[in-house]
Amino acid sequence: MHAASRFPSYGAIWTWLVALLVVGLFCAYLPFGKALAIFLVFSVAAVKAFLVVRHYMHLRSEGVLIYAIAGLPLLLLIGFVLTLVPDIVFKR
Amino acid sequence: MTATARPAAVGGERIPTGKLAMWWFLASEIMTFGGLLGSFVLFRFAAGGWEDQAAHVNWRIAAVNTLILVTSSWSIVRAHHAVEEGDRLGAARGLLVTVVLGLTFLGIKAFEYRTELAHGFTPWSAPFWSFYYGLTGLHALHVLAGIVANAALCAVAFRGRGWERVGQRVEYAGLYWHFVDVVWIFLFPLVYLS
Numbered sequence: 439m440h441a442a443s444r445f446p447s448y449g450a451i452w453t454w455l456v457a458l459l460v461v462g463l464f465c466a467y468l469p470f471g472k473a474l475a476i477f478l479v480f481s482v483a484a485v486k487a488f489l490v491v492r493h494y495m496h497l498r499s500e501g502v503l504i505y506a507i508a509g510l511p512l513l514l515l516i517g518f519v520l521t522l523v524p525d526i527v528f529k530r
Numbered sequence: 531m532t533a534t535a536r537p538a539a540v541g542g543e544r545i546p547t548g549k550l551a552m553w554w555f556l557a558s559e560i561m562t563f564g565g566l567l568g569s570f571v572l573f574r575f576a577a578g579g580w581e582d583q584a585a586h587v588n589w590r591i592a593a594v595n596t597l598i599l600v601t602s603s604w605s606i607v608r609a610h611h612a613v614e615e616g617d618r619l620g621a622a623r624g625l626l627v628t629v630v631l632g633l634t635f636l637g638i639k640a641f642e643y644r645t646e647l648a649h650g651f652t653p654w655s656a657p658f659w660s661f662y663y664g665l666t667g668l669h670a671l672h673v674l675a676g677i678v679a680n681a682a683l684c685a686v687a688f689r690g691r692g693w694e695r696v697g698q699r700v701e702y703a704g705l706y707w708h709f710v711d712v713v714w715i716f717l718f719p720l721v722y723l724s
Contacts, residue, residue: 448611452604459596463589466723479719486600487712494607495708503545507553508560515564519572526576 451493458486552702556709559672563713566668567720570661583658586651588642589722595638596718599673602631603711606680606704613700621700622687625680628707632677639670662721669717672710679703 465478492498497505574580609624643663653663680703686696 448604448607452600455600455603456597459593459600462719462723463593466589466719476719476724479723480716483715483719486715490603490708490712490715494603494711495705501545503550504553507550507557511557511560511564515561515568518565519568522568522572526572529576 448494451489454489455486458482458489462486546698548699548702549705552705556705559709559713563668566661566665567716570665570720573657573661577657580656580658583651583656584721584724586646586649587662587722588645591638591642592718592722595635596714598631598635598638599711599714602628602635603708605631606700606707610701610704613697618687618690618693618697621697622684625684625687625700625703629677629681629684632673632680635673636670636677639666665717665721669710669713672713676703676707676710680707 462479462482465482466475468475468478470478497508605624605627609621609628612618612620612624646659651659653660683696683700683703686692687700
């Protein structure tokens with residue numbers, strides 16, 4: 439693999455992460471209402487996590503096996519949480 | 531290719547055993563932290579009144595800690611890059627910065643705990659505080675484990691003896707450290723901002 443493509447600009451990724459941290463803090467205190475603010479804050483967090491996983495953990499250059507190992511527990515987890523949501527919604 | 535390699539995907543590159551093992555470990559960690567974070571969200575939805583308790587946590591200190599952890603992710607990925615480039619001292623410096631930043635994170639966290647406990651917010655004060663101490667405490671233990679691993683690698687890197695054997699482990703330590711960073715990236719808004 440070409441060295442330049444294997445190693446992205448880690449400094450640039452860090453700058454994005456810091457910028458997104460500031461954006462996330464800004465979103466948390468916007469006068470939009472709680473639900474929208476929470477949605478924006480977690481969207482920003484998801485982008486930050488994506489940047490770390492893709493560029494710092496080098497997931498973009500990994501094969502199917504690593505994706506499967508990391509993805510299956512995530513899917514299971516989402517399934518478990520979603521399974522319990524009706525219990526809370528209908529209890530209310 | 532060493533004897534410690536296993537086949538990866540069909541037609542793909544071989545994955546070193548250590549790396550594969552680290553990803554398996556991280557998969558179990560996803561379930562551990564994910565289960566706790568999911569429980570936090572569900573409990574919060576199920577029982578109201580958590581906002582009053584959550585208002586007492588110090589998001590400014592936590593934001594500084596987020597910056598520290600994100601910066602430590604940068605320093606350890608630089609260390610990994612240095613290993614790939616054959617720059618042992620560069621790797622040692624990257625690891626040292628990561629260890630110092632990790633210790634700073636824990637120091638700030640300890641200060642935060644002390645302040646909260648002094649104000650009477652103990653783990654048994656309310657469900658929010660049980661989750662708060664449980665989640666952040668477990669995360670802090672993971673940071674501590676990462677510091678120990680990084681410090682051990684840093685010592686070998688500075689000394690030089692045995693570096694050829696353990697140099698590749700910087701990548702595995704980095705994977706773990708980045709995972710701890712990702713957990714914090716979600717913990718921060720969940721506990722401090724929502």
